[in-house]
Amino acid sequence: MQCGWPLLGPLQWIRYVNKLVKVKAGKDEEHRGWLLTVDPVSASLVLVNFGEGEGASVQVVMGHAVEEVEVLQEANEEITDRLQASFLPPRNRTRLDPEELRRRRGGVRRWLEKNRVPVEEEGGELRVAGVLTIEAPYGPDDCRSSNQIILDRIQKLIHIQPDHPDSDPDRPC
Known part of the structure; x- marks a missing residue:
């Protein structure tokens, strides 16, 4: 991706959502994670990294600091489902007859x-x-x-x- 991340706009940002990305920001900073969403006002990226079990860490990269975004991998169905469920309230997982x-x-x-x-x-x-x-x-x-x-x-x-x-x-x- 070229410079000017904030100038791309939502129609371009959506192409990066649900993909594993590498984000270069600031002086020698590099962030990796699954892009969950992009804030339409600030162009900030919300990256999710899955840990062991069901845990996940969330990182926000401020849009003004983004210099480059590179797609590393497309998400499969399992990763997409996990991303979508990351911020939903936990459901009652007990099965009732x-x-x-x-x-x-x-x-x-x-x-x-x-x-x-x-x-x-x-x-x-x-x-x-x-x-x-x-x-x-x-x-x-x-x-x-x-x-x-x-x-x-x-x-x-x-x-x-x-x-x-x-x-x-x-x-x-």
Whole structure:
């Protein structure tokens, strides 16, 4: 890559994402890692290096200091998945049998209906008022919505649900 990294812009930077890169920055500085993203304002690079197990280290190289970026390797599917999952919250990794999932889905649905919240089942998900989705295993962290107010209220409601594995009876409403 030529000089002027900050001047390239997002359409050029995207070509480097999910690739192992070598970045020359400043006086005799060199950084290597998988390019996760580039900040569109500062042109700073976010590099990820995977350690033993599931650990990862993150390094930010400031865009104004970048002199050269060289692609060393393309990412395979496994590396791409690891990069995408690096900053996602940890999911409940325990596997629940279909009967337990059905029981939880039904319990959450009944609880929401009891609290006069419109809810319907769509496959294995619950759909609330057409704007929120609750996925398995049907806890507060399994709710998805672009409406933050509804998301917060439904999460709190599920959290105080009696007999729900994620409920906290001592938590104030």
